[in-house]
Amino acid sequence: MNSTDTVTRGAAVSLRGLVKHFGDVHAVDGVDVTIAPGEVVALLGPNGAGKSTTIDMLLGLTDPTRGAASVFGRPPRQAVASGLVGAMLQSGGLLDDATVAETVALFRAMYPKPLPLKETLQRAGVAELAGRKVGALSGGEKQRVRFAAALVSDPDLLVLDEPTVAMDVAARREFWAAMRSYTDTGRTVVFATHYLAEAEDYADRVVLLRSGRVVADGSVSQVRSLAAGRVITARIPGVDETVLKTLPGVTEVLVRGESAELACVNSDTALRELLSRHPQAHDIEVRGAGLEAAFVTLTRQEAA
């Protein structure tokens, strides 16, 4: 028990048995996640998986029905009030009739040890927009202003709910570059996203949620292999589909002419066996199935 306490105290984020019910709806149904300082964690899941509700509890915007959340060993509201946490929420909005500088300066004034205004605007890539009214900005620019508002307290933990949702590809790339320079300083980041590529490219760790529960939690490659393993493609003259199906480690077979595609849970075993039985096989490729496939597999509701 003692060691768990120590771990929890040292954690950036600790969610213990987190449950949130809205009437009969079990939005979050027992989430246990501990995030160490410096980790960049992606929260993935389909709509309704409980991502936003989990984030709300992590920020103290909603009280859990059961369980507890703590941030750097403190209750979430306290951590937010002391400026340890910066957050950017989907449903948070800015006022159109204030300028960018006025808006960020307002947030700045609320914190005990904020970053200088100019530095904040630069870090978020909105320095050249400082004098513009928020209402005159594009969706992506507004997102960056909200990013500035999240950064201004110089927080140790950043929580981002779908941060790039209104951005085009270029804006998204810029955003993540700004983000990188922040995480390189050892800060902790938790972000929810729809874009699997973002989780793949920017997260150290992926937590996959479905129906309010964690269905996978690990590095990107761990989560990927958990679900779909790898795919072997090869050209095999005179191939027999039924024979391929009996190979160890193979779950699915697709044959078109002499090209075969094998979905595997264990591609190493499957490949050794394939080569010994079909030495004539050539043009062999082994690739990971991608997070996308893992995502679909793991978040699909079991039928029946």
Add this chain to the structure above:
Amino acid sequence: MGALLTFEARRIVRSPRFFIFTVAFPLAMFLAFSSAYGKGDLATVLYLMVSMAAFGAVSASISTGSRTAIERQVGWNRQLRLTPLSGINYLASKVAAAMLVALPSILLVFAASVLFEGVQLNAGTWARLIVFCWLGVLPTAVLGLLIGLLATGDSAQAMSTVLMLALSMLGGLMLPLSNLPAAMTIVAQALPSYWLAEFGHDALAGNAVSVQGVTTMAAWIVVAGGLVALRYRRDTARA
């Protein structure tokens, strides 16, 4: 607290609503009424001056508070909840902003009465008049904020207009109550707008403010303020 108040004040001063409700409207009405009914009758001009200043202050404070509905709709309050800003601080800043916006409407009507209607009062009377009228805005500032926290962005405008008209008409700011049935005076005496104007008349006459007036005002502040606090808590809890 200062930061949010400054932020609010800047936004308000830039908005066209500010000029319509707190500057143009009460001023135009005062000048129209006083040229129609005043005609060298100082008592009538003074009466109209206080009524129109009160009307301007009531509309300005309610219209300012009710803007909160639009801010809530775009998610601004949720954004604020991600900061250390406390609920008390937020509510106090909002009420203070509404009070601040009401001040120019009072001052402008008074200034117009000096410039165009030849009203002359000694400095002490002006000071009392301004302070009494300004403090009298507090209940309507809280009521405006209550609308802002209850209404949606769409309904806030209608709700604040109805409240503004009801308080002005029933409170005797538009028609002297002496011309109306006695029952209307009883209704008026339950309203903060009536007492706001009464405070002004008291200040002019050099009277102390009435105990009934202060009690009625205090009751409005406590009840509306309590509802605001309750509503604010529920609003953010749901978010």
